[in-house]
Amino acid sequence: MLVFGHEILDKANKENYGVGAFNFVNFEMLNAIFTAANIAKSPIFVQASEGAIKYMGADIAVSMVQTLSQRYPHIPVSLHLDHGTSFQSCKDAIEAGFSSVMIDASHYDFDKNLEMTSQVVEMAHARGVSVEAELGRLMGIEDNISVDEKDAVLVNPQEAKVFVEKSKVDFLAPAIGTSHGAFKFKGEPKLDFERLKEVKALTKIPLVLHGASAIPDYVRESFIESGGELGNSKGVPFSFLQEAVRGGINKVNTDTDLRIAFMAEVRKVANNDRSQFDLRKFFAPAQEAMVKVIVERMELLGSSNKI
Ligand code: G3H
Ligand code: 13P
Ligand code: ZN
Numbered sequence: 001m002l003v004f005g006h007e008i009l010d011k012a013n014k015e016n017y018g019v020g021a022f023n024f025v026n027f028e029m030l031n032a033i034f035t036a037a038n039i040a041k042s043p044i045f046v047q048a049s050e051g052a053i054k055y056m057g058a059d060i061a062v063s064m065v066q067t068l069s070q071r072y073p074h075i076p077v078s079l080h081l082d083h084g085t086s087f088q089s090c091k092d093a094i095e096a097g098f099s100s101v102m103i104d105a106s107h108y109d110f111d112k113n114l115e116m117t118s119q120v121v122e123m124a125h126a127r128g129v130s131v132e133a134e135l136g137r138l139m140g141i142e143d144n145i146s147v148d149e150k151d152a153v154l155v156n157p158q159e160a161k162v163f164v165e166k167s168k169v170d171f172l173a174p175a176i177g178t179s180h181g182a183f184k185f186k187g188e189p190k191l192d193f194e195r196l197k198e199v200k201a202l203t204k205i206p207l208v209l210h211g212a213s214a215i216p217d218y219v220r221e222s223f224i225e226s227g228g229e230l231g232n233s234k235g236v237p238f239s240f241l242q243e244a245v246r247g248g249i250n251k252v253n254t255d256t257d258l259r260i261a262f263m264a265e266v267r268k269v270a271n272n273d274r275s276q277f278d279l280r281k282f283f284a285p286a287q288e289a290m291v292k293v294i295v296e297r298m299e300l301l302g303s304s305n306k307i
Pocket of ligand 3: 211
């Protein structure tokens with residue numbers, strides 16, 4: 001059933017588990033996410049970036065989600081705009097049928113971020129739709145980074161408290177050292193869990209971890225075996241994801257893991273059967289690989305068997 005974002009995350013917050021927010025850019029990815037949620041009996045966020053919406057069309061994205069949520073009526077699903085860059089983008093998504101939006105004004109100063117977020121909150125809440133905002137910048141932190149440098153990049157817990165109180169935002173993504181993509185850490189993985197716990201204690205609302213792909217070893221190996229290159233890729237270790245959930249994270253944004261798992265299978269079919277051009281022969285195993293990654297992630301985050 002398609003629900004507002006807070007209907008999923010308020011429960012996760014109360015019961016201390018994480019819900020995967022999985023990005024999709026086509027039917028195959030979306031179908032794999034729903035299939036996994038059905039296997040794991042887990043609530044889900046399915047999310048589309050502005051780029052993904054441009055690629056699919058907002059109307060198509062919404063109707064695919066509506067149709068799949070009718071097929072699986074027992075799965076609570078929220079359709080979320082990922083990294084909305086403007087009021088208009090959030091409004092368009094809501095008018096198209098999205099049930100949750102992110103306004104990402106984190107690259108502006110605090111006051112401008114607060115102003116933009118508050119405007120989106122007012123418009124979205126009038127329609128029942130939940131809003132996510134971000135504080136701090138998504139960037140890896142090194143061991144040798146100074147306290148000042150860390151403070152410049154990562155979320156400031158006191159600011160987070162004021163931001164949440166004033167904007168009335170539903171969910172907050174605090175920067176604690178993750179980044180998007182396959183290359184998250186130059187040295188040893190490091191996240192600022194103390195900062196996360198402070199933000200949670202001061203805000204008490206559902207928190208969001210961006211850049212949460214783990215790049216499990218078998219997924220990395222499968223991609224490389226298929227002929228793909230991943231250089232020195234490094235994701236967020238499983239133990240960190242669990243610690244993040246213990247520290248107050250309830251929405252866990254995951255895209256890169258899905259892309260890598262999916263494309264490894266596509267490339268394998270392309271390599272192994274060079275005369276193959278039936279799309280289904282590529283996309284069926286690609287979806288299966290994605291389902292495996294997602295079911296495992298739901299188990300790890302604690303959202304399995306929550307419906
Ligand atoms: O956080 C960004 C997501 O991974 C989506 O990325 O803008 O390439 O669709 P995209
Ligand atoms: P990853 O690149 O780690 O999958 O992060 C995705 C994300 O944060 C989407 O908003
Ligand atoms: Zn993100």
